[in-house]
Amino acid sequence: MSHFPILSLLTFLPLVGAVFILSIRGTEEVVARNARHVALWASVITFLLSLYLWFAFDPTTAAFQFVEKAEWMPEFGINYHMGVDGISILFVLLTTLLTPVCVLSSWESVTTRVKEYMVSFLIMETMMIGMFSALDLVVFYIFFEAVLIPMFLIIGVWGGPRRVYAAFKFFLFTLAGSVLMLLAILAMYFDAGTTDMPALMAHSFPKGMQNWLWLAFFASFAVKVPMWPVHTWLPDAHVEAPTAGSVILAGVLLKFGGYGFLRFSLPMFPLATVEFTPLIYTLSIIAVIYTSLVALAQEDMKKLIAYSSVAHMGFVTIGTFTLTIQGIEGAIYQMLSHGIVSAALFLIVGVVYDRIHSRDIASYGGLVHRMPAYGLIFMLMMLASVGLPGTGGFIGEFLVLVGVFQVNSWVAAFAALGVILGAAYMLYLYRRVIFGQLTKESLKNILDLSPREILVFAPLVILVLWMGVYPSSFLDFMHASVNNLISQVEVARAAAESAVLAGH
Amino acid sequence: MSMAQIPNLIPALPELFMAMVAMALLMLGVFQKAGVEGGEAKTSKMISYLSVVTLLLALLLTATVSSVPGTTFGGMFVVDPFSVYFKVMVLFASAISIIMAQQYLQTQGIARFEFAILILFATIGMLMMISANNLISLYLGLEMQSLSLYVIATFQRDDTRSTEAGLKYFVLGAVASGMLLYGSSLIYGFTGTTDFQALASLFHDSQGHAPSVGLIVGIVFIMAGLAFKVSAVPFHMWTPDVYEGAPTPVAAFFSVAPKIAALALFLRVMIGPFGDLAAQWQQIVIFISVASMILGAFAAINQTNIKRMMAYSSIGHVGYALIGLAVGNEAGVRGVMIYLAIYLFMNLGAFACILTMRRGDRMVEDISDLAGLSKTNPMLALALTIFMFSMAGIPPLAGFFGKLYIFLAAIEVELYALAIIGVLSSVVASYYYVRIIKVMYFDDVTEPLNKAVGKELGSVLAVTAIVIVFFIVYPGPVLNGAAAAAAALFAG
Numbered sequence: 001m002s003h004f005p006i007l008s009l010l011t012f013l014p015l016v017g018a019v020f021i022l023s024i025r026g027t028e029e030v031v032a033r034n035a036r037h038v039a040l041w042a043s044v045i046t047f048l049l050s051l052y053l054w055f056a057f058d059p060t061t062a063a064f065q066f067v068e069k070a071e072w073m074p075e076f077g078i079n080y081h082m083g084v085d086g087i088s089i090l091f092v093l094l095t096t097l098l099t100p101v102c103v104l105s106s107w108e109s110v111t112t113r114v115k116e117y118m119v120s121f122l123i124m125e126t127m128m129i130g131m132f133s134a135l136d137l138v139v140f141y142i143f144f145e146a147v148l149i150p151m152f153l154i155i156g157v158w159g160g161p162r163r164v165y166a167a168f169k170f171f172l173f174t175l176a177g178s179v180l181m182l183l184a185i186l187a188m189y190f191d192a193g194t195t196d197m198p199a200l201m202a203h204s205f206p207k208g209m210q211n212w213l214w215l216a217f218f219a220s221f222a223v224k225v226p227m228w229p230v231h232t233w234l235p236d237a238h239v240e241a242p243t244a245g246s247v248i249l250a251g252v253l254l255k256f257g258g259y260g261f262l263r264f265s266l267p268m269f270p271l272a273t274v275e276f277t278p279l280i281y282t283l284s285i286i287a288v289i290y291t292s293l294v295a296l297a298q299e300d301m302k303k304l305i306a307y308s309s310v311a312h313m314g315f316v317t318i319g320t321f322t323l324t325i326q327g328i329e330g331a332i333y334q335m336l337s338h339g340i341v342s343a344a345l346f347l348i349v350g351v352v353y354d355r356i357h358s359r360d361i362a363s364y365g366g367l368v369h370r371m372p373a374y375g376l377i378f379m380l381m382m383l384a385s386v387g388l389p390g391t392g393g394f395i396g397e398f399l400v401l402v403g404v405f406q407v408n409s410w411v412a413a414f415a416a417l418g419v420i421l422g423a424a425y426m427l428y429l430y431r432r433v434i435f436g437q438l439t440k441e442s443l444k445n446i447l448d449l450s451p452r453e454i455l456v457f458a459p460l461v462i463l464v465l466w467m468g469v470y471p472s473s474f475l476d477f478m479h480a481s482v483n484n485l486i487s488q489v490e491v492a493r494a495a496a497e498s499a500v501l502a503g504h
Numbered sequence: 505m506s507m508a509q510i511p512n513l514i515p516a517l518p519e520l521f522m523a524m525v526a527m528a529l530l531m532l533g534v535f536q537k538a539g540v541e542g543g544e545a546k547t548s549k550m551i552s553y554l555s556v557v558t559l560l561l562a563l564l565l566t567a568t569v570s571s572v573p574g575t576t577f578g579g580m581f582v583v584d585p586f587s588v589y590f591k592v593m594v595l596f597a598s599a600i601s602i603i604m605a606q607q608y609l610q611t612q613g614i615a616r617f618e619f620a621i622l623i624l625f626a627t628i629g630m631l632m633m634i635s636a637n638n639l640i641s642l643y644l645g646l647e648m649q650s651l652s653l654y655v656i657a658t659f660q661r662d663d664t665r666s667t668e669a670g671l672k673y674f675v676l677g678a679v680a681s682g683m684l685l686y687g688s689s690l691i692y693g694f695t696g697t698t699d700f701q702a703l704a705s706l707f708h709d710s711q712g713h714a715p716s717v718g719l720i721v722g723i724v725f726i727m728a729g730l731a732f733k734v735s736a737v738p739f740h741m742w743t744p745d746v747y748e749g750a751p752t753p754v755a756a757f758f759s760v761a762p763k764i765a766a767l768a769l770f771l772r773v774m775i776g777p778f779g780d781l782a783a784q785w786q787q788i789v790i791f792i793s794v795a796s797m798i799l800g801a802f803a804a805i806n807q808t809n810i811k812r813m814m815a816y817s818s819i820g821h822v823g824y825a826l827i828g829l830a831v832g833n834e835a836g837v838r839g840v841m842i843y844l845a846i847y848l849f850m851n852l853g854a855f856a857c858i859l860t861m862r863r864g865d866r867m868v869e870d871i872s873d874l875a876g877l878s879k880t881n882p883m884l885a886l887a888l889t890i891f892m893f894s895m896a897g898i899p900p901l902a903g904f905f906g907k908l909y910i911f912l913a914a915i916e917v918e919l920y921a922l923a924i925i926g927v928l929s930s931v932v933a934s935y936y937y938v939r940i941i942k943v944m945y946f947d948d949v950t951e952p953l954n955k956a957v958g959k960e961l962g963s964v965l966a967v968t969a970i971v972i973v974f975f976i977v978y979p980g981p982v983l984n985g986a987a988a989a990a991a992a993l994f995a996g
Contacts, residue, residue, distance in 0.1 A: 073979060075987060076912075116878075138908075142899035142976070149893055152938070156946045157878075164946050168938070175898075175934055179927035182908075186915040186923075 005068050007082040010050055010096065011130045017042025018122040021115055032114035036107060039118035043100040043125060050096040057089055059476050062484030064135060064198060065089075072139075078195055081135040086481030087262055087332065090474060091132045091255055094339045097459065098251045099125045102244035105347055105456045109243060109354045110158060117158060120150040121244070128252050132259065137185045137195040144256065145178055151245070151253065159240040166233075166240035173233040177223035184216035188268075201267045204492060214272035217264050225257030225317060228287035231310045238306035239359070243350030246302065250309050251343035255335050258316045262328070266320070267485055270492035273321065280321045281411050287314035288418030295425040301349045301359050304429055305342060308385060311418055312338045318415055319400035323489055327403020328482050329475055334396030336474065337384065337467055341393055344381045344460040348374070351453055352433075356442050361429065366438030371448040375434045377457050382430045384464045386423045392467030512576045515583040517569055518562040518591070519631050525558045526624040533617035548615040552602050555620035559599040559627065566591045566631075573992070575637060579699055582637035589841060589989035590634045590768040593848055597761040598627040600852050600964055605753030607958045608859055612751065612867070614660050622659075623757065626652035630765035634772075639688040639698035642769060646684070646733065650677050653762060657750045669749025676732065676742045684729025690722030703777035711780055720784055726773065727788055733766035736826060737795035740819050744807075747815035752867065755811055756855030759818045764844050767825055771837055774829060775993055782832045789830040794925050796823030801932035810858055810871050813936060814851075817895060820933050821847055827910050827919075827926055834990045835913040841986035843906035846975065850894045850903055853968030856961045857888040862954045871940060876949030884957060885944045887969045892941055894972045896934035902975035 020042075021035045057065060064083035072080045084092060102121060110117050127150070130143035148171055156167035189195050192203040205213060223230045234254075238246045266273050288311050295307035312334065319331030351374060352367070353359055368375040384391035387398075397419060405412040438444070449457070467474060513520060529551050536547040566588055573584045602620050609615040629652060632645025654677065658670030692698050694716055695706055707715070732739040747755040774785060800820020807813040825847075828840030861868050878885035894903035907930065914923040957965070975982070 073983060075983060113878075116882075142904070145899045145904075149898060152941075153945060156942060164942055167942070167946070168935070171938060172931060172935060176928070176931045179931055180924070183911060183915060183920075183923050183927055186908075186912050187920075189912070190916055 003066070006049070006052055007066050007084065007092075007129075007133045008068055010046055010053075010092070011082070011126055011133065013046050013049070014042050014099070014122040014125040014129075018119045018126075021119050021122070024115065032111075035115040035118045036103070039103045039122055040100060042122055043096070043103050046125065046129075047096040047100055050093055053084065053089055054093060057084075057086075057477065059086060060480060062086065062480040066133075067135070077193070078138050079136055080139060081196060082130075082133045082139075083135045084133050086478045087485070088132045088259065090332070090336055090477055091252075091259055092129055094255070094336055095125060095128045095132065095252050097463075098248060098339065098343055101343065101347075101456055101459065102247050104452065105247065105350060106242065106244040107452060109350065113157065117154070120154050121248070124150040124154075124248065128248075131256065135197045137188065137197060137200065140197070141178070141182060141185055145175075147253065147256075148174060151249065154245040155237055155241045158242040158245065161240075162236070163240040166236040169233045170237040173223050173230065177220040177230070180216040181220035184213045188213060197263070201488065203268075204495070205269060207271050207496065210269040210272035211275065214265055214269040214276060217260065217269075218276070221257040221260040221265070222283075223257070224260065225254060225313045226310060227257075227283050227314070227317060228290060228310070229283075231287065231291070234310060235303050235306040238309075238346070239300060239302045243346060243353065246306075246346040246350075247343040250305075250346055251339040254309060254313055255339060258313065258320060258331060258335050261317065261320050262332070262485065266323070267488045270489040271496050273323075273489065274493060277321045277323075280317055281408065284314040284317045285411060285414045285418075287311060288318075288415055289421065292418055292421035292425060296421070296428065298425075299361055301361055301429065301433070302346065303359075304361075304425065305345045305349065308422065308425065309338070309342050311422060312342070312385075314418065315397060315400050315415060318404055318411060319396075322400075322403040322407045323486060324403040324406055325479075325482055325486060326399045327407070328485065329478050330396050330399025330401075330403055332478055332482075333392070333399060333467075333471065333474065337392030337396050337464070340460050340463050340467075341381055341384045341391075344377070344457065344464070345385060347456060347460075348378050348381060351449065352446070355446050358442075361432050363440065364433040364443065365436045365440060366434075367443065367446070368434045369438045370443065370446045373449045373454070377449075377461060378430065378434060380461060380464065382426045384468070386426050387419055390465070390468045392464050392471075394468060395471045511578070512574070515570050515572070515574055515576045516581055516635070518565040518595075519628055519635075521565060522558060522562050522624055522628050522631075526555075526621055526628070529554055529558075529617075529624070530621050533621065536617075544617075545610055545615040548609065548617045548619065549606065551617035552606060552620040555624050556599045556602050558624065559595050559602070562627075562631075563592055563595040563599070566595065577641075579701065580638040580641040581632075581635050582700075583635060584989075584995075585985075585992040586768075586772070586989045587635045589985055590764060591631050593845060594627060594630045594634065594761050594765050597764065597848055597852065598623055598630075598757070601753060601757035601761065603960050604756060604852070604856055604859055604964055605751075606960050608751065608753050608867070611862075611865060612660065614751070616659075619656070619659060622652045622656045626656065627761065630761060633765050634768045636769065636772070637700045637776075639691065639700075642773070643681075643685060643688060646766075646769070647681060649762060649765065650681065650733075653677075653758070656754050656757070657746055659754060660751045663749075665749040666751060669746045672749075673742055673746045680729045680732030680739065683725045683732075687722045687725025687727075687729060690718055690725065694719045694722065700772075700777040704779060707778065707780040715781060715784065723778055723781065723785055724788065727785065730766060730770045730773065731792055734763055734770060734822050734826075735815075735819055736792045736822050737799045737819065738792070740796070740799065743819060744812045744815040747811045747818075748809055748869075752811065752855065752859050752869070755814070756852065756859070759814065759851050759855065760848050763818065763822065764848065767822070767840065767844060770826075771829060771840060771993065775832065775837065779832075786830055786832060789826055789832075790919070790922055793823050793826035793830050794922065796820060796826065797926055797929040798823075801929040804933065804936045807936070808870055808872065810861075810874075810940075811869050813871065814854065814858070817933070817937075818851070820929070821851075821895075823929075824907060824910055824926060827914050827922060830922060831913040831917050831919060833913070833917065834994050835916055836910075837993055838986045838990035839909040839913040841989055842909045842982055845982050845986070846894075846902045846906040846972075849968045849971045850891045853887065853965060853972065854891040854895070856964045856968065857884060857891065860884060860953075860957050860961050860965075863951060864954070868953070871943055872947075872950070873953065874940065874943045875947040877944040877953065879949055880952040881955055881957075884965070887965045888944065889941050890969050890972055892937040896937040897930050898934070900973075900976045902972045905975060905979060 067083035134140035291310040298304035629649030636642035660666035804816035828836040894901035
């Protein structure tokens with residue numbers, strides 16, 4: 001390892017910031033102010049450093065880059081192994097981008113226990129970056145699980161009225177899913193003799209075992225994505241979490257599941273993947289259509305966006321399992337754009353929630369008269385969520401549909417129906433909140449976006465348009481890795497088929 | 505008596521040293537001037553710290569002079585890396601328990617010097633148990649420990665709950681000892697020996713023959729007795745009552761040192777003499793392990809008293825540790841040893857937190873008393889949060905690694921059902937651990953607890969919390985020590 005350990009630096013820099021915040025002493029006000037600044041600086045510096053990845057990454061190869069390896073538990077052959085490829089690098093960047101946005105967005109809205117709040121966010125950033133760059137299963141699992149601790153506290157301490165219920169539901173659902181994955185990881189360790197991810201991708205597990213392992217990983221990722229019917233924790237968690245908590249939950253945590261499918265299920269258990277694809281399609285289509293209908297009936301803005309997340313993630317799982325280049329790239333693209341769009345939508349709800357402390361759609365109406373800038377940004381994000389051409393959402397959905405159409409046109413047809421429903425509930429939401437007459441007393445004096453809020457939205461707006469207008473700058477990162485992933489699956493399938501033929 | 509007849513005393517040096525010092529300290533305590541205002545408390549403090557020094561010196565002896573593998577006293581007493589590993593843990597646990605108890609004893613007005621002495625004697629018994637290499641020495645060690653523990657449980661003798669706890673523990677403990685002794689006599693009757701090595705080679709040679717029913721009954725009786733001592737289901741009933749009734753520092757002590765010693769004994773007896781009969785006893789261990797995990801997880805949910813909750817939690821932890829025994833190979837034993845080392849730290853830390861729970865000059869022990877602790881005493885709340893997440897097995901804290909190595913062993917021998925039940929019950933158990941965190945962080949302060957933590961408890965908390973958090977960075981020493989110790993158990 002001759003190069004600079006950039007990934008470890010990115011991973012642990014926020015943790016250093018957290019330790020620094022913990023050491024701040026003084027009156028509550030001083031501590032709060034310093035905690036905010038330290039958190040912002042730590043996350044902004046992390047983001048700037050992460051741009052190094054963007055420029056130094058070599059998109060022509062599918063190999064892992066910026067690799068670091070150090071002995072950790074040598075007697076078990078478990079190493080601290082980090083690295084990124086075309087699939088994970090953009091998620092790392094998404095994380096480093098959204099964390100400063102979160103910190104900035106809670107600048108004024110979080111006033112109690114600011115120190116603990118900022119510490120939780122920085123620890124969470126560490127865990128998220130670590131999760132996306134881990135190249136050892138045990139290291140991955142540790143980061144994957146450790147996210148529960150700060151997120152549980154963020155929902156539970158700074159959340160809404162039913163925060164305790166939501167926090168417990170979130171915690172127990174995700175934990176129950178991931179412990180089975182832990183057992184699967186151990187079983188893989190004994191079959192392959194290592195927990196090193198690149199080695200495991202090259203290892204071929206016996207067919208019968210693959211199914212069980214796939215199901216164990218599925219239990220964990222399906223909860224994270226979340227897929228129908230284990231999505232019920234998500235609306236509760238989103239509704240009760242503070243704005244920034246929802247942003248990071250929708251923006252990054254939900255991607256753990258989709259990333260997990262791409263990183264583990266597809267390359268490591270290709271035969272099981274092919275076998276279980278109909279299951280994934282079925283659950284995803286139910287998710288897309290059912291949750292869209294549910295979203296249509298919501299009275300709570302955050303809940304509506306939460307259900308729309310489930311529907312959008314349904315596209316991701318469909319695209320992932322098409323095993324076509326368009327489908328998988330579309331899935332990754334959809335995750336990235338959803339990460340930005342849903343984050344922005346939750347921030348948009350947060351803006352008005354901070355002003356009049358209501359998330360009910362019914363308590364708004366006619367906001368465009370008092371808040372034109374707000375209305376504009378809301379419209380852009382709403383259209384991106386719907387998938388209007390020119391925004392990032394379109395590219396993702398389009399690629400997924402192209403991919404799935406090659407494989408199964410029925411699935412494509414149902415998924416397309418979801419797009420229409422998506423437009424319906426988003427436009428309906430927008431009409432009720434923004435348009436109409438401004439008649440409610442509480443809204444008469446509402447203020448438009450403050451400069452700080454515009455600063456929060458600026459990077460997200462730019463990215464959504466950039467992703468919509470020139471997708472190549474993001475897709476180029478993925479090509480080599482996605483091609484490699486697909487060929488891995490194909491090789492495994494071909495090998496299995498020839499084995500079957502030889503057996504006859 | 506000629507010199508040749510005196511057995512080699514070096515392997516038993518820590519025990520002999522402790523026994524002599526304990527008796528000397530007893531004398532010292534008795535002959536202190538009585539009647540002086542606060543004299544009793546002062547004596548207690550002095551004897552306690554001398555006892556801590558004694559324990560640490562014994563620890564030093566164990567790790568240096570007496571760590572050479574070998575047997576003595578006609579093969580009744582064995583020293584190997586396995587015994588050294590467990591003795592270090594037990595001695596450390598006892599020393600910390602005495603330190604943690606000081607403040608409690610003083611404020612509750614029960615600061616009598618006998619407390620530390622009794623812990624010393626109990627510890628000597630535990631060291632004997634760990635080094636037992638014969639059914640007779642096993643029983644002697646166990647009884648020496650148990651008799652001291654019965655007395656410590658009733659240490660707050662003006663309190664009916666404490667005396668009730670002691671009595672309950674005594675009666676049930678005596679029954680368990682009786683079962684163990686009866687099992688030993690059956691085994692002696694059917695094999696003609698009580699020596700572990702002799703038993704092991706006997707069973708090794710007669711592999712292939714079905715063991716006689718009497719022998720199996722004997723083993724089952726021994727297991728029942730040991731299951732009582734480690735408080736595994738279905739012999740766990742005493743645990744919640746004793747933990748709740750006994751003075752809190754005593755409960756803290758009970759939850760670590762005797763449990764670790766009894767598990768060491770359990771491992772040695774099952775793997776050593778009866779190792780070749782694993783097919784006969786493995787089912788039983790699997791059953792008590794599963795039953796303990798499930799009961800520990802579900803029964804704790806409804807508890808309102810934090811000591812009772814910790815009692816059920818300890819039952820659950822024993823269930824996890826017993827997975828390692830059910831696996832029955834080197835990896836399994838290594839898993840148990842890593843698990844217990846981590847359990848030691850997190851349990852001591854959790855009890856140190858419980859010992860700080862005071863309101864005015866009254867100890868409180870309801871979970872709801874912790875409400876809003878994160879606002880009144882953030883550092884204490886953080887420490888307890890670390891211990892609770894660790895007990896729930898959430899990475900990156902140490903408790904996760906304890907479970908990891910246990911499940912690693914279980915998966916290796918394809919005990920999938922046991923592992924799946926284990927992880928799922930750990931999810932259920934995480935509910936009540938996390939509930940404590942919820943009470944501290946999410947609930948509002950009702951009546952604040954005292955802020956003062958105290959020097960002793962503060963340092964115990966700091967040390968244990970640091971170990972739990974930073975285990976991930978440098979797990980080498982524990983892993984290597986456990987590996988060597990587990991290898992030793994299978995070498996013989």
